[in-house]
Amino acid sequence: MRRGIAMLLAAAGLAFALANTARAEELTIFWAEWDPANYLQELVNDYAKETGVKVTVETTPWTDFQTKTFREFAAKGDAYDLVVGDSQWLGAGSTQGHYVDLTDFFKKHNLENVFLPATVAGYAEYPIGSHKYWAIPLEGDANGWAYRKDWFEDSKEKAAFKAKYGYELGVPKDYKQLRDIAEFFYRPDQKRYGIAIYTDNSYDAIAMGVEQTIFSYGGDLGNYATYKVNGIVNSKQAIEGLEAYHELYKFAPPGWGKAFFLEDNQAITEGLAAMSMNFFAFFPALANPTTNPHASGTGFFANPAGPTGAHFAALGGQGISIVSYSKKRDAAMKFLEWFVKDSTQKKWGELGGYTCSKAILESPEFRKATPYNDAFYQSMLMVKDFWATPEYAELLDQLNQRLYPYIVDGKGTAKESLDGVEADWTRTFNKYKRYSQK
């Protein structure tokens, strides 16, 4: 009997040890549920073949992504070893201890020169200019535009446009042309509309659409180093930018008050709009004839310049960070060493991921590989992001609350909206004692 019990205990011990060994050879990456996550899973399968370490890309819908990630951080849980986090999370991730400091890793692999500067600043560095890095740029992305090339190239449309506006119909070079084209194609009687823009205010949709317009009009959201917002977020240029965005909404399809990436892609696939704003990561679906019946007639362009020539695009995309609560930090670090290799980055780009590797992005092969890659490359050279401070979620919500009534309902003026944003943000920065730290 005693011998039996001893054998049972030994077997249990062995099983426990084996289970732990098996777990040590697995890594979990957490990301949002979208196509690039599937491409990443395909990519990391190669890592498993090479090293025997199984890597699983676990996903959750976008609407739940931020909440679920930070819930895990709050519990200091080790369910995820790596997280592909939004650029705005850098402040919270780094200052609240959720991300592992990757500064030495960055320097060791000379990553400041490997990746495009904008992606290093946007996805990895916090605070800005500190040269402290918390993530490896993984999925580069920016806000661009899809358009109905077939409508634009129609000879009758071209003639009618020239007669009305006095210049050729083509890819808009600035916001004035963008507005004119949107107005030109706005034909509610034909169920055809000019433009599809972001209006959803539940996370960062409307903020991304507005910020790139404000940036391109020469405005800004504030001084990210000093937290000064007074006279910046409500400057004359910022007000003009917001007015331009409100003007564009007039040419959107009816009921376009809750639109983000899904709806904006539908505007093209359903033949609703002539132009549609979206992140480049969602454009593969528009270039694919099985998901877009108008794929052959769909083109892509980078965000046009503002009236003074300022030229910006809102930064999307994410960097990959090691979760500080992971028990497999060394294994995660080894995975990142594999991920930053040129060969891995090349494969990542081939699979459909938007690599941030400067050499690959600049190569003619990459820029010609898809109808949208060149516009993507141009956009990545002019990206600019929202605040990445730990309190970014409050700032986003306050911005949404102020912008939405003006843009969608036409309530109040652009100045009143942005004055309200300035007051809210100043109060928030005071609450977090941002000014006294300076």
Added chain:
Amino acid sequence: MSSSARRQQKPPPGASEIGRRVSKVFSKLDAKSAAGGRGLTDLAIRNLFILPTIAFLIIFNIFPLIYSLGFSFYDYSAAGNAPPVFVGLRNYKDLLDSPYIWSNFSITAKYVLVSVGGQVIVGFGIAVLLNRAIPSKGLITTLLLLPMMMSAAVVGLFWQLLYSPSWGPINYIFGLGDFPWLSDSTVALYAVAITDIWMWSPFVMLLSLAGLSAVPKHLYEAAAIDRASGWYTFTRITLPLVAPLLLIAIIFRTMEAFKTFDIAYVMSVQPTTELIAIRLYKLAFQEWQTGRSCALAYIVLIMVLAITNIYVKYLNQVRAR
């Protein structure tokens, strides 16, 4: 019976009516009953049944309730690594000073009024119509109950499609063209309330139907003999007798409507449809202001309790009549 068991059975001084009744039932338990003969006393069996529930309640309800009350006096973010800082009543003061929060409360009040009012009118109306001999009454009643059995998120998505300005059937049926139900700030809240009315009117109907079927028939016969008008019969017989059950339905629906989150969250992103529960969610799980969100949760709890108390007092008055 041991003295300690006797002490347990004695009702505590000042116990409520319910407490006295419960104690009375327990006092009848025989510690050495047939069950006792099999190794367990009635008292032990009682404890065996009650203790897990009490433990469950304490662990999952009472403890978090008290714990979150504590947090409401601290500046604390669960997602951060900074220790909680005691701020006294500052969270409550900041919330009550915030124009956003008052706007959320005002939106919620409007929503509760429209939604519960609509549910009572529609639900009670249908109950009156069904409270007569009609063919397939059982089938009709069952079909009418279906909406409240659905998931609120599914209902929200479904109605979002119905309201679609381009191809939604609602605009088509009423000839409203491209009317943007959910994008129009003045209408969006009512559009969400209509969805809630569609979903929960059957609940009011069910309780009203139970009340209506319990009204003695002879009262209607007496009224008919006295040649009372339909309105007189309704206001003097039907309504007073159904009122207690109707009030219970109103209490339940008011509490639920006050806490509405899913339908409004799924259907609309308008600031004018941001109910207090949505604001609470944002504070707690998007902005991770744990201390402040706990304080807001307590403010909401106190408000719901206050409203419910008013209803219960009125219900007692109605019953006393």
